[in-house]
Amino acid sequence: GAGVSQSPRYKVTKRGQDVALRCDPISGHVSLYWYRQALGQGPEFLTYFNYEAQQDKSGLPNDRFSAERPEGSISTLTIQRTEQRDSAMYRCASSPGQGGYGYTFGSGTRLTVV
Amino acid sequence: GIQVEQSPPDLILQEGANSTLRCNFSDSVNNLQWFHQNPWGQLINLFYIPSGTKQNGRLSATTVATERYSLLYISSSQTTDSGVYFCAVLNTGNQFYFGTGTSLTVIP
Secondary structure, three states: OOOOEEEOOEEEEOOOOOEEEEEEOOOOOOEEEEEEEOOOOOOEEEEEEEOOEEEEOOOOOOOOEEEEOOOOOOEEEEEOOOOHHHOEEEEEEEEOOOOOOOOEEOOOEEEEEO | OOOEEEEOOEEEEEOOOOEEEEEEEOOOOOEEEEEEEOOOOOEEEEEEOOOEEEEEOOEEEEEEHHHOEEEEEEOOOOHHHOEEEEEEEEOOOOOOEEOOOEEEEEEO
16 A cells, blocks of 8 residues: 555453454565554554564563564554553554665554443 | 654644654664655555654655654645654664654644
8 A cells, every 4th residue: 555554543442352454565575564653752662564474572561462474565553452551552563674664654553442 | 562652742834834843762663664644544654664764855854863852844834744653662672663643634
């Protein structure tokens, strides 16, 4: 597609529910990244993929968070048993390759856990 | 990880004024980018500038990599320039380290 598309745009969920956030990167972009942005802060890295391989998941805060990109295109970030502290903007980005050039962010998913 | 500090944290300008935003970083970097987060939450890439100077219309940026800082200049500011400006750096890995941003408000 023309840009990085994320869905849903907004998600409100009850504490304890699982949520799945979707990212559709720019067509042909090899690398895909997930970031989390708390209110008043800059985005913080969660994980990234080259093609379908998860290269780095050091930023995932705990084992309730997981991500996949099974066919090297669309990616899903899943949060299990959500907690209020998970409330944040979740941003996806993609790039043609490594090194950060051509990094493009999606509009994000605003997650609110009540 | 790399520490990124931005200043000032908040800035209010009259339309037409000029401003300079600063970004200091704690280690050598291979990539530095400036982003603008508009009031609708979109994060727009302004400059890819690991070193040197670039200009794009009313915006320009300079990075002095040896001294570990970058500057973003906004001239003749407009209300549409309002939002949060982030500096982000990348070293040997593939994750960007973001500063906490400069929140800019341009008043008519």
